[in-house]
Amino acid sequence: MSRRFDLHTHSTASDGTQTPAQLVADCATRGLWAMALTDHDTVDGVEEARQAGDRLGVIVLSGVELSAAFAGELHILGYGVDSSDEAFCVFLRRQREERELRMPRMIARLRDLGVNIAREDVDRETRGEAPGRPHLARALVRLGVCGSEQEAFDRFLAREKPAYVSRSLPSTREAISAIRAAGGRAVLAHPVCISLSQQELAALVAEFARCGLWGLEAFYPEHSDAFARAMLGICRRTGLVPTLGSDCHGPGRGVPPAAGWERFGSMIPQETYDTIEALATHRRSN
Ligand code: AMP
Ligand code: ZN
Ligand code: FE
Ligand code: FE
Numbered sequence: 488m489s490r491r492f493d494l495h496t497h498s499t500a501s502d503g504t505q506t507p508a509q510l511v512a513d514c515a516t517r518g519l520w521a522m523a524l525t526d527h528d529t530v531d532g533v534e535e536a537r538q539a540g541d542r543l544g545v546i547v548l549s550g551v552e553l554s555a556a557f558a559g560e561l562h563i564l565g566y567g568v569d570s571s572d573e574a575f576c577v578f579l580r581r582q583r584e585e586r587e588l589r590m591p592r593m594i595a596r597l598r599d600l601g602v603n604i605a606r607e608d609v610d611r612e613t614r615g616e617a618p619g620r621p622h623l624a625r626a627l628v629r630l631g632v633c634g635s636e637q638e639a640f641d642r643f644l645a646r647e648k649p650a651y652v653s654r655s656l657p658s659t660r661e662a663i664s665a666i667r668a669a670g671g672r673a674v675l676a677h678p679v680c681i682s683l684s685q686q687e688l689a690a691l692v693a694e695f696a697r698c699g700l701w702g703l704e705a706f707y708p709e710h711s712d713a714f715a716r717a718m719l720g721i722c723r724r725t726g727l728v729p730t731l732g733s734d735c736h737g738p739g740r741g742v743p744p745a746a747g748w749e750r751f752g753s754m755i756p757q758e759t760y761d762t763i764e765a766l767a768t769h770r771r772s773n
Contacts, residue, residue, distance in 0.1 A: 489752065490760060492521040493745040494550065495564060495676065495704065495732020500524075500532030501552075502619040504737030507532035511539035511547060514744045521546035521763050522744065523566055525732070527619055528553065528582040530570045546767045552676060553582065553666070556656040559646055561681050563662045564704065564732070567766050568671035575669035578657075583617035585654040590618040596650040597643060602632055620644045621736065636740065660698045667699050672766075674702035674730055678718060679709050689721050696725045702762075706731035706751035708742050715751055728762050731755060 497503030498510045505513060507524055514522045522545060524536045533549045540547030551565045568575055590609060597604050608630060612622040624639035633639040643650040657665070666673040675695060678688055692703060705718035706729065722729040733746040 489518070490520040491518055491745050491748050491752070492546075492731065492763060493519060493733050493735065493748075494521075494523040494548065494566070494674075494730045494763075495525050495552070495707075495734045496522060496744060497526055497552075497734070497736045498524060498532045498536070499614065500529050500616060501526035502621040502736060504740055507536035508539040510735075510737070510744070511536050511543060511545055513738075515543040515545050517744055519545055519745055521548065521767065523548035523550035523564075523732075525550035525552045525564050527551075528579050528586065528617060530568065530579070531616075533570065546763065548763070548766050549770070551579070551666075551671075553662045554656050555659040555662040557659055558682065560653075560656055561659060562676035563659065563666065563700075564674040564676050564730075565666035565669075565671040566674065567769060568666055568669040572669035575665060578665045582657075585656075586617040586619065589652050589654040590623070592652045593620075593623060593644070593650050596652060597627075600643070600649055602627070602643075604630060604632070621740070659695060663695065663699050672701040673699060674704055674728075675700060676704045676732065677707045677709065677734065678703065678705075679707060679714060685714075685717050689724070692721050692727070693725050696727055700727065702728035702730050704732050705729035706747055706755065708733055708747040710747070710751075712750060715754065719754060728759055729756065730759060 498505055498507040524532050526532050530551050537547045548566055553563045554560045555563055608626040609618055609622050612625045624636040627633040627639040663673040703718055703722050706715050719729050731751055733742050733744055735742050735744045
């Protein structure tokens with residue numbers, strides 16, 4: 488039996504284009520056994536996703552994606568956090584406030600570049616959620632400034648591009664600690680996005696493991712087979728659980744749910760399934 492899963496997805500609770508319920512329905516249609524909703528800096532979509540999962544027979548894990556400062560930034564996924572944990576809620580709120588502070592600065596940069604865009608144009612895309620660069624990219628497409636979201640990143644919004652503004656971020660250690668203190672498990676997302684050699688990456692992951700990192704997203708659509716195998720090797724040597732995530736943000740925006748499964752499904756160890764079961768059971772007993 489194929490137990491297809493995807494532990495990295497985004498909904499309209501952050502910068503995805505499908506509501507949590509639509510996303511879970513998409514996962515159900517594709518025959519997924521389990522998924523995690525991992526919106527940026529919020530768990531607000533999880534309850535809706537769970538209700539849809541219960542209805543449609545898909546295991547839905549609670550998740551979140553945090554950004555941390557590291558040579559630019561890296562991302563930490565958190566699974567099974569207690570959403571009523573006061574300190575964690577404060578931590579998430581602070582991250583979202585930083586997003587709110589950054590957006591007017593990016594809009595000002597664009598205006599300096601001669602792009603006629605207003606905050607309301609972005610608000611139309613965020614619909615009340617904390618703003619991210621994809622919302623701004625969508626606003627630029629809607630205004631006809633760019634032909635696609637990717638073009639908006641390539642011309643203006645990617646790191647090193649003229650409208651990019653950084654925001655204040657926690658350290659990786661702080662991000663991992665915040666997840667653990669709220670009863671969650673921390674996983675390093677898309678290691679391919681960290682510009683380090685495999686040897687340097689192995690040393691970094693070992694250091695994070697000593698700080699309480701629990702897993703590594705070894706299987707990610709942008710990983711080559713060889714890179715994924717190397718990440719699996721790092722997991723074995725450091726005792727981390729390898730996970731698979733697509734980073735799907737909705738139709739028309741990159742990859743669909745469970746992207747990467749065809750290539751990586753056969754490489755996923757039993758341990759990964761066992762931990763998904765354990766996370767799902769933990770939820771049912773709560
Ligand atoms: P933010 O959290 O506001 O910094 O935006 C991060 C999101 O923007 C990521 O989750 C991606 O969806 C998207 N993103 C970041 N860099 C790029 C890029 N170079 N090209 C396309 N999308 C990107
Ligand atoms: Zn995103
Ligand atoms: Fe990410
Ligand atoms: Fe993501």
